[in-house]
Amino acid sequence: MSTNASEKNVRQPLLAPGSTAKHSLRVKNSALRLLVLPIIVTVFWIGTILIVPGALRSSVLSTGELEKCAWKTLRDHVTLLDVAPITRQEFLQRQSILSAALEKAGVDAFIAEPSASSSYYANISSSYDLSERPFLMIIDKEGHFSYLAPKFELRRIASLDMVFEKKTVIEWGEEESPYAVLRRDSSYKKVMLDEHVRFMIASGLQEAEIEVVPTSQTIQSLRSVKSEAELKILRGINQFTLELVRSLQKCIRIGMSQSTITSAAHTLFTRAGVGRGFWAIVLFGDQAANPHGGSLGKTLGDGEFVLIDIGSKLHNYGSDVTRTILPSKSKVSSELTEIWNTVYSAQSAAVELMRVNETCSVVDAASRKVIADKGFGEFFTHRLGHGLGLEMHEHPYLNGANDEKLKAGQVVTNEPGIYVTTEQARKLNKEVGFGVRLEDAIIVTAEGGIVTTGSRAKSPYEP
Numbered sequence: 001m002s003t004n005a006s007e008k009n010v011r012q013p014l015l016a017p018g019s020t021a022k023h024s025l026r027v028k029n030s031a032l033r034l035l036v037l038p039i040i041v042t043v044f045w046i047g048t049i050l051i052v053p054g055a056l057r058s059s060v061l062s063t064g065e066l067e068k069c070a071w072k073t074l075r076d077h078v079t080l081l082d083v084a085p086i087t088r089q090e091f092l093q094r095q096s097i098l099s100a101a102l103e104k105a106g107v108d109a110f111i112a113e114p115s116a117s118s119s120y121y122a123n124i125s126s127s128y129d130l131s132e133r134p135f136l137m138i139i140d141k142e143g144h145f146s147y148l149a150p151k152f153e154l155r156r157i158a159s160l161d162m163v164f165e166k167k168t169v170i171e172w173g174e175e176e177s178p179y180a181v182l183r184r185d186s187s188y189k190k191v192m193l194d195e196h197v198r199f200m201i202a203s204g205l206q207e208a209e210i211e212v213v214p215t216s217q218t219i220q221s222l223r224s225v226k227s228e229a230e231l232k233i234l235r236g237i238n239q240f241t242l243e244l245v246r247s248l249q250k251c252i253r254i255g256m257s258q259s260t261i262t263s264a265a266h267t268l269f270t271r272a273g274v275g276r277g278f279w280a281i282v283l284f285g286d287q288a289a290n291p292h293g294g295s296l297g298k299t300l301g302d303g304e305f306v307l308i309d310i311g312s313k314l315h316n317y318g319s320d321v322t323r324t325i326l327p328s329k330s331k332v333s334s335e336l337t338e339i340w341n342t343v344y345s346a347q348s349a350a351v352e353l354m355r356v357n358e359t360c361s362v363v364d365a366a367s368r369k370v371i372a373d374k375g376f377g378e379f380f381t382h383r384l385g386h387g388l389g390l391e392m393h394e395h396p397y398l399n400g401a402n403d404e405k406l407k408a409g410q411v412v413t414n415e416p417g418i419y420v421t422t423e424q425a426r427k428l429n430k431e432v433g434f435g436v437r438l439e440d441a442i443i444v445t446a447e448g449g450i451v452t453t454g455s456r457a458k459s460p461y462e463p
C-alpha cells in the first residue's frame with residue numbers, strides 16, 4: 001500500500017496538463033478529423049473479426065500460455081532450489097553409524113541392492129537397472145565397504161559416483177554362484193538385508209549358508225531420521241512445489257483440460273531444472289472421489305474443485321504436496337466449502353501431534369476423529385500419511401495399526417481427505433461426488449510438527 005502511494009506522488013507531475021506534446025496534438029487534431037473517422041470504423045471492423053474470437057479463445061489458456069502465466073510468479077521462487085547436495089563426509093558418517101549399529105545388533109554386514117538405501121549409504125543410485133545378475137552393496141560391522149558385482153560389468157559399475165573410504169570388489173563370473181563367491185571371499189555368517197532386496201537374493205544367500213535377517217527398526221530409522229542437510233533439501237523442494245501449485249492456481253481457468261494443467265506442471269519443473277516432476281495428478285470435481293484419480297480427458301466446470309497432487313525431486317529427495325483449489329472466478333457450494341474446512345481441521349489436529357514420542361496410530365486417529373465427527377468417517381479411505389525422503393513413500397507409515405513412535409527429524413506427510421463418489425453422493429441426497437485432500441510434509445520435533453512447505457493452505461483460493 002505505502003509503496004503504491006509514494007509511486008503515485010512521484011508520477012503525478014508528469015501527467016500535468018499543458019505539456020508541449022499535448023498542445024501540438026490539439027493543433028493537428030482538427031485537420032485530421034475527417035480522415036480519422038473512416039480509420040476508426042475500419043479498425044473496429046477488423047478488430048471484431050480478429051480480436052473477439054481471440055478473446056474467447058484466450059479465456060481458456062493453452063498449455064504454453066498456462067505455463068507462461070504461471071512462470072511469471074514461479075520464477076521468483078526458483079532460488080528455493082539453491083540447496084547444497086549431501087557431502088562426501090556425510091555419506092561416510094552414515095556408513096560408520098550403520099557399522100556401529102550392526103555391531104550392536106550382532107550382525108556381520110548390511111546388504112542392499114541399488115535402491116534408496118544404497119543411495120543413502122553410498123550414493124549408488126536407485127535408478128541403476130536391476131537385472132537377474134546381482135550387484136550388491138555391502139557395509140560390514142567393521143566399517144568396511146565392498147560390493148559384489150558381475151565380472152563383465154565391473155567397468156560400468158566402477159564409473160558410478162559411489163562414495164567410500166576404501167573398497168573391496170568381490171567379482172563373480174558367469175559360471176559361478178554369486179552367493180557361493182561371497183561366502184568364499186568373506187567371513188560373513190549373518191547378514192541384514194535391506195527391505196527392498198529381492199527374494200532370489202535372500203534365498204541364494206541362505207543356500208550358500210549365510211544367515212539372513214530383515215532390516216531392524218533401529219537401522220530403518222537411521223534413514224527415516226533426517227540430518228540438517230537433508231531437511232534443507234526437503235524444505236527447498238517441498239516449498240518450491242507448493243509455489244508451483246500456487247502459480248498454477250493464479251492462472252487456471254474454467255474450461256481448461258486436465259492435460260493442459262498436467263503438462264504445464266511438468267514443463268514448469270523442467271524449466272526450474274529439477275527434472276519433469278515425479279508425478280502430477282490433476283483431478284476435477286467428482287474425479288477426485290478416487291484419491292489417485294484414474295480417469296482423464298475432463299475439462300474444468302464452474303463450481304468444481306481442482307485437486308492437484310504433485311511431487312518432484314531435488315538431489316534425489318522428494319516433494320509431495322496436495323492442494324484442493326479453485327480458480328479465482330469459480331465458486332463451490334457452501335457444503336463443499338464446509339468439507340474443505342473439515343479436511344483443513346483434520347490436518348491441523350494431526351500437525352500438533354506430530355511430535356517426538358507420539359505414536360503413529362494416535363496421530364492418524366486424531367485427524368480421523370475430526371472427519372468422523374462431521375459424519376464423513378467412512379469417506380476418509382486411506383492412512384493419514386507416510387515418510388518422505390529418498391523414497392516418495394517410506395517409513396514411518398501413519399496408519400491405524402502402526403504403534404511406532406515418532407522421532408525428532410523424521411519427515412512425514414499429513415494428508416487427510418474426504419472422497420465421495422457420485423453414486424455415494426446420491427445416497428446422501430447430494431447431486432454429485434467430490435474429493436478433497438490437503439497434504440504437506442511435516443518435520444517431527446519435540447514441540448510438534450513444522451511444515452516443510454513453509455505454510456499450509458488458507459482457502460481454496462489461497463493454496
Ligand SMILES: *[C@@H]1O[C@H](CO)[C@@H](O)[C@H](O)[C@H]1NC(C)=O
Pocket residue numbers: 086087088091123161162163
Ligand atoms: C552422488 O552422485 C551424484 C549423481 O551421480 C553426483 O552428482 C554427486 O557428486 C555424488 N556425490 C558425491 C558426494 O560424490
Ligand SMILES: *[C@@H]1O[C@H](CO)[C@@H](O)[C@H](O)[C@H]1NC(C)=O
Pocket residue numbers: 356357446
Ligand atoms: C521420548 O521418549 C524417550 C524414551 O522413553 C525419552 O528418553 C525422551 O526423553 C522422550 N523425548 C521427549 C521429547 O519427550
